[in-house]
Amino acid sequence: MSSPAIPDTQKAWVEVTKGKPEQGVRLKTDWPVTKSLEDGDVLVKIQAAALNPAGYKMLGMVPDFLAKRPVVAEFDFAGVVVDTKDSDYQVGDEVCGFTLFPWRLKKKEGALAEYIRVPAKFIIKRPSNLSPIEGSGICLAGMTAFQALDEAKLEEGQTLFVNGGSTAVGSFAIQLAKARGAKVVAVASGKNEKYVRDLGADEFIDYTQVGPLHKHLVKNPPSDKYNVILEAVGLFDPSLYTFSKAYLAPNGVYISVGPQPKLKWKTIWDGLRLTTMYLPSFLTGFKATFKVTWVEHDKERFAQFRQLIEEGKVKPLIDSVFSFEDVLKAYERLITQRATGKVVVKVSV
Numbered sequence: 001m002s003s004p005a006i007p008d009t010q011k012a013w014v015e016v017t018k019g020k021p022e023q024g025v026r027l028k029t030d031w032p033v034t035k036s037l038e039d040g041d042v043l044v045k046i047q048a049a050a051l052n053p054a055g056y057k058m059l060g061m062v063p064d065f066l067a068k069r070p071v072v073a074e075f076d077f078a079g080v081v082v083d084t085k086d087s088d089y090q091v092g093d094e095v096c097g098f099t100l101f102p103w104r105l106k107k108k109e110g111a112l113a114e115y116i117r118v119p120a121k122f123i124i125k126r127p128s129n130l131s132p133i134e135g136s137g138i139c140l141a142g143m144t145a146f147q148a149l150d151e152a153k154l155e156e157g158q159t160l161f162v163n164g165g166s167t168a169v170g171s172f173a174i175q176l177a178k179a180r181g182a183k184v185v186a187v188a189s190g191k192n193e194k195y196v197r198d199l200g201a202d203e204f205i206d207y208t209q210v211g212p213l214h215k216h217l218v219k220n221p222p223s224d225k226y227n228v229i230l231e232a233v234g235l236f237d238p239s240l241y242t243f244s245k246a247y248l249a250p251n252g253v254y255i256s257v258g259p260q261p262k263l264k265w266k267t268i269w270d271g272l273r274l275t276t277m278y279l280p281s282f283l284t285g286f287k288a289t290f291k292v293t294w295v296e297h298d299k300e301r302f303a304q305f306r307q308l309i310e311e312g313k314v315k316p317l318i319d320s321v322f323s324f325e326d327v328l329k330a331y332e333r334l335i336t337q338r339a340t341g342k343v344v345v346k347v348s349v
Helices: 052-061 099-106 139-152 169-181 191-198 213-219 265-278 299-310 324-335
Strands: 009-015 027-031 041-050 076-084 094-097 116-117 123-125 159-163 183-188 204-208 224-232 248-254 289-292 318-322 342-348
Touching: 027 324, 041 094, 052 191, 052 324, 076 116, 076 139, 094 139, 123 299, 139 169, 139 224, 139 248, 139 299, 159 169, 169 183, 169 191, 169 224, 183 191, 191 204, 318 324
Parallel strands: 159 183, 159 224, 183 204, 224 248, 248 289, 318 342
Antiparallel strands: 009 027, 041 076, 041 116, 041 342, 076 094, 094 123
């Protein structure tokens, strides 16, 4: 039974219409709190939430009828369990977790609210060495990176090439790869070189100085070809893959976090070029694998990730922290694409 202290309504930042955040996201003071739990559910009082680029990009691209707006914004959160119908969690447990887009549309629950009802598989107990602010931003980006490296089967002694080393996913991938004993080559802008090297990158490429990245790598191939290329930026242009015979090992893996296109003519052309990724090797003469990782809630992987954080092998990445009332300013920071680490919103910390 729910605690009587849980209110019927709450404050929440709600997606109300397609557009930029300042147009499409509104602060509601009377959004309902879902108190009715199904078996396996928990109700979490949110302490902090982290923004994700996918949030504002989908807000600007997906029509209202497909996004089923209004719906509470965002995916990543940390908080305290205040009601539970799952045997793994008790009231008072400090947790963090993330939702996924299809589930959020169906349930209309999101991270930018005072409460969230989620299946217990969406959360983990917050690592004991992290604050709610730090814990709020680890799950979606961290588990995306973890799953991508698992799917690529990155092993000790291999080399990982990360395009987008200063992105949230790229930053976690660097740390996770080093924890596996792999070598890491990271790509970012020159101003972020120290940041990615401090995360563990062995080599660094400043994309602002080398021109088109695939052309640079063709002209300057590594002595030992990369075993895994992680595209952490979300580029729709497939050039880094289609030219990778010069720098990706023959049985290597190119894995992407998923293209995030802008609606323009170049996107249509790039979309047609993406089909080359699926041509058989006897036509291309190239056996490298192309994958897109679609993050899932995996209990075992969640537990391994939590252990790495508690051992200090993976650290949270916080760029900036904003008050709950300043969510639109938080989005402004994220949209600059200059954030190194997560942009976090305090909810009840």
